[in-house]
Amino acid sequence: MLRTVGIIGGGQLARMMIVPALELGFEVKVLAEAEKSPAKLAATVGDHTDLQTVREFANTVDVITFDHEHVPLQILEALIADGVNVQPSPKALLFAQNKLAMRKRLAELNVPMPDWAEVSAAEDIDAFLASHGGVAVLKTATGGYDGKGVRIVRSGVDATDWLAEGKALLIEEKVNFVRELAQLSARNSSGQWLAWPVVQTIQREGVCSEVHSPADHADSESAAKIAEAIATGLGVTGVLAVELFETAGGKLLVNELAMRPHNSGHFSIEGSVTSQFEQHLRAVLDLPLGSTEGTSAYAVMLNLLGPETSNTFAENFEKAWVLESNSHIHLYGKEYRAGRKMGHITALSSDSLADARAQALATYNALLA
Amino acid sequence: MLRTVGIIGGGQLARMMIVPALELGFEVKVLAEAEKSPAKLAATVGDHTDLQTVREFANTVDVITFDHEHVPLQILEALIADGVNVQPSPKALLFAQNKLAMRKRLAELNVPMPDWAEVSAAEDIDAFLASHGGVAVLKTATGGYDGKGVRIVRSGVDATDWLAEGKALLIEEKVNFVRELAQLSARNSSGQWLAWPVVQTIQREGVCSEVHSPADHADSESAAKIAEAIATGLGVTGVLAVELFETAGGKLLVNELAMRPHNSGHFSIEGSVTSQFEQHLRAVLDLPLGSTEGTSAYAVMLNLLGPETSNTFAENFEKAWVLESNSHIHLYGKEYRAGRKMGHITALSSDSLADARAQALATYNALLA
Numbered sequence: 001m002l003r004t005v006g007i008i009g010g011g012q013l014a015r016m017m018i019v020p021a022l023e024l025g026f027e028v029k030v031l032a033e034a035e036k037s038p039a040k041l042a043a044t045v046g047d048h049t050d051l052q053t054v055r056e057f058a059n060t061v062d063v064i065t066f067d068h069e070h071v072p073l074q075i076l077e078a079l080i081a082d083g084v085n086v087q088p089s090p091k092a093l094l095f096a097q098n099k100l101a102m103r104k105r106l107a108e109l110n111v112p113m114p115d116w117a118e119v120s121a122a123e124d125i126d127a128f129l130a131s132h133g134g135v136a137v138l139k140t141a142t143g144g145y146d147g148k149g150v151r152i153v154r155s156g157v158d159a160t161d162w163l164a165e166g167k168a169l170l171i172e173e174k175v176n177f178v179r180e181l182a183q184l185s186a187r188n189s190s191g192q193w194l195a196w197p198v199v200q201t202i203q204r205e206g207v208c209s210e211v212h213s214p215a216d217h218a219d220s221e222s223a224a225k226i227a228e229a230i231a232t233g234l235g236v237t238g239v240l241a242v243e244l245f246e247t248a249g250g251k252l253l254v255n256e257l258a259m260r261p262h263n264s265g266h267f268s269i270e271g272s273v274t275s276q277f278e279q280h281l282r283a284v285l286d287l288p289l290g291s292t293e294g295t296s297a298y299a300v301m302l303n304l305l306g307p308e309t310s311n312t313f314a315e316n317f318e319k320a321w322v323l324e325s326n327s328h329i330h331l332y333g334k335e336y337r338a339g340r341k342m343g344h345i346t347a348l349s350s351d352s353l354a355d356a357r358a359q360a361l362a363t364y365n366a367l368l369a
Numbered sequence: 370m371l372r373t374v375g376i377i378g379g380g381q382l383a384r385m386m387i388v389p390a391l392e393l394g395f396e397v398k399v400l401a402e403a404e405k406s407p408a409k410l411a412a413t414v415g416d417h418t419d420l421q422t423v424r425e426f427a428n429t430v431d432v433i434t435f436d437h438e439h440v441p442l443q444i445l446e447a448l449i450a451d452g453v454n455v456q457p458s459p460k461a462l463l464f465a466q467n468k469l470a471m472r473k474r475l476a477e478l479n480v481p482m483p484d485w486a487e488v489s490a491a492e493d494i495d496a497f498l499a500s501h502g503g504v505a506v507l508k509t510a511t512g513g514y515d516g517k518g519v520r521i522v523r524s525g526v527d528a529t530d531w532l533a534e535g536k537a538l539l540i541e542e543k544v545n546f547v548r549e550l551a552q553l554s555a556r557n558s559s560g561q562w563l564a565w566p567v568v569q570t571i572q573r574e575g576v577c578s579e580v581h582s583p584a585d586h587a588d589s590e591s592a593a594k595i596a597e598a599i600a601t602g603l604g605v606t607g608v609l610a611v612e613l614f615e616t617a618g619g620k621l622l623v624n625e626l627a628m629r630p631h632n633s634g635h636f637s638i639e640g641s642v643t644s645q646f647e648q649h650l651r652a653v654l655d656l657p658l659g660s661t662e663g664t665s666a667y668a669v670m671l672n673l674l675g676p677e678t679s680n681t682f683a684e685n686f687e688k689a690w691v692l693e694s695n696s697h698i699h700l701y702g703k704e705y706r707a708g709r710k711m712g713h714i715t716a717l718s719s720d721s722l723a724d725a726r727a728q729a730l731a732t733y734n735a736l737l738a
Contacts, residue, residue: 003683015391016391018391018410019388019391019392022384022385022387022388022410023388023638023697023699024686024698024699024700025681025682025683025698025699025700025701025702025712027702028410041387041391041397041410041411042410269392273695282690287686287687287690288686288687288690288691289690290690291693291695293695295664295665296664312394313394314372314394317393317656317657318656318657321651321656321657321658321659322657324660326642326660326662328392329393329394330392330393330394331393331394332394333394333396343394
């Protein structure tokens with residue numbers, strides 16, 4: 001009954017899933033792209049776009065799950081045909097890999113979204129722009145990540161390259177949001193579903209920079225309802241991250257989805273009774289989910305993004321750790337690159353988000369100094 | 370500056386040290402006795418009593434530390450001569466390996482202890498018994514662990530075998546204690562020292578069964594003072610566990626020492642801002658120690674000892690996890706053996722020790738059912 005979880009992708013999410021596997025007593029194996037991956041401790045190196053490689057890896061584990069969305073669906077369908085247990089299933093993953101499929105399905109589920117349209121010619125774009133204030137967001141249906149595959153357009157001409165490449169595209173209303181939220185939840189294959197508190201996410205240059213849990217004065221009931229509708233409607237297994245826009249009127253609109261542990265849930269490692277990484281393992285093994293109750297009233301997470309000059313953030317542990325702070329530093333064992341997600345800091349507070357943020361920021365500044 | 374910690378011994382303590390290494394971004398390597406060790410994820414297999422093996426292992430890491438006390442001191446002295454960073458040093462470890470050396474040194478430090486004497490003949494034992502009520506505890510100076518190398522004696526005849534084997538022995542007053550406590554603390558090589566709250570430990574058949582944190586109405590000030598005197602006086606680096614007897618008069622007497630993370634500190638994984646495993650890594654790398662503040666007012670830890678009939682405790686995750694409980698289950702990935710430490714459960718409560726214990730016990734019963 002000691003089960004083995006196989007994770008495709010050797011990034012920091014896989015690394016952080018190794019932790020609850022060690023704690024709970026599961027075996028864990030990782031199929032990583034490169035020798036020096038953050039999850040190398042449990043990794044074998046192999047190409048996740050090669051069926052034979054993935055098939056051999058799958059033969060050594062009880063369930064396959066993911067660190068990223070980049071495994072071709074055909075490969076996963078072939079595994080399913082082999083009888084492999086893939087969680088989430090390719091049927092659900094389609095909606096995390098393909099934004100066009102996602103928008104179509106969410107429309108069927110009556111989930112609130114920005115206005116959107118499928119476009120395949122410059123005229124389609126111009127028509128959408130004409131009815132949406134002359135500016136909109138153009139996205140490639142697949143391959144987008146951390147700001148890639150997304151651009152602001154003001155004319156069909158702005159899409160000439162993508163149209164020429166024959167990319168499947170969709171255009172979305174540029175929402176005049178007041179802030180961004182994320183609703184994390186998890187669902188196991190038996191259908192049990194549980195949500196964490198809705199959080200506020202702060203992006204800088206398209207990359208998540210901060211997460212505040214819980215989001216101050218958010219419509220948590222609507223956020224949870226949306227997440228549950230999506231988790232159930234799409235048949236998601238594991239952690240589901242729903243990124244949301246909050247409009248000036250307090251309305252919530254679905255921006256993006258991810259079906260794996262997500263940057264907006266890192267706070268849960270210390271901030272929740274059950275972390276998103278433990279919950280993901282429970283869910284994909286179809287075990288009962290754990291409590292998503294907070295261990296503290298407030299949590300703030302700051303990403304450690306590679307600064308302009310070389311710094312792995314480990315140089316200054318001494319300075320960061322002499323602070324009287326309850327901050328927790330996480331480093332992913334990555335080599336330095338400017339802008340790279342190298343780690344994160346989480347600070348908890350029973351007093352306020354401001355207090356948690358001040359603690360995290362002091363640690364951040366000490367690590368950089 | 371990404372440092373590599375080398376751990377000798379592949380047991381559950383090494384396994385639980387891998388977790389903070391992953392979180393903090395340290396590399397970790399383990400020298401394990403066997404292929405299927407709890408720490409196998411980071412392990413190479415080798416004999417820790419073979420100098421060449423240990424030397425080769427030491428060459429791949431920045432600091433050597435331990436999962437157990439069984440590395441011969443001569444091997445560690447040879448490493449020191451090579452310039453290897455060994456923490457705690459063999460000078461300190463001597464006192465964890467040899468109970469006679471420990472008693473002599475603690476006497477110099479005026480640390481309160483049971484009456485004791487070095488004995489090398491049946492007459493020595495009889496003389497000690499005559500002045501201590503006719504019953505005492507005889508111990509081999511080295512090689513004792515979890516009740517081994519310890520016996521109750523009522524006559525010098527009871528020691529015939531150990532005396533014939535020429536074992537170095539000490540005899541100790543059989544303390545009429547009301548309960549057993551443990552004081553965990555950590556010290557880095559720069560001399561920073563920090564203690565966790567003193568805990569109560571409950572043994573069954575010589576093996577730790579439960580830990581209650583903090584110990585109800587204990588003389589925490591005296592316990593901390595004793596631990597600090599020992600940590601400083603013995604030059605300990607890393608986690609130091611001081612096992613204590615509490616007498617009817619409330620006096621604390623030192624029973625045993627360990628210089629590594631210890632069963633009495635497992636509660637700190639969820640129960641403290643900084644776990645004993647993270648603290649041990651910080652201390653042996655001579656980094657600042659982290660807060661030992663509680664994350665909750667009360668914590669109870671129950672050991673999962675292999676029951677009479679085969680059970681890895683993983684068979685019943687489903688039952689244990691449907692309970693409304695904040696219990697955390699830890700399994701060490703060990704094969705079943707009756708009486709073996711297979712894992713542990715920690716439950717936290719803001720209300721009372723009784724509440725934490727009830728939660729942990731409900732989970733324990735569900736896992737066994």
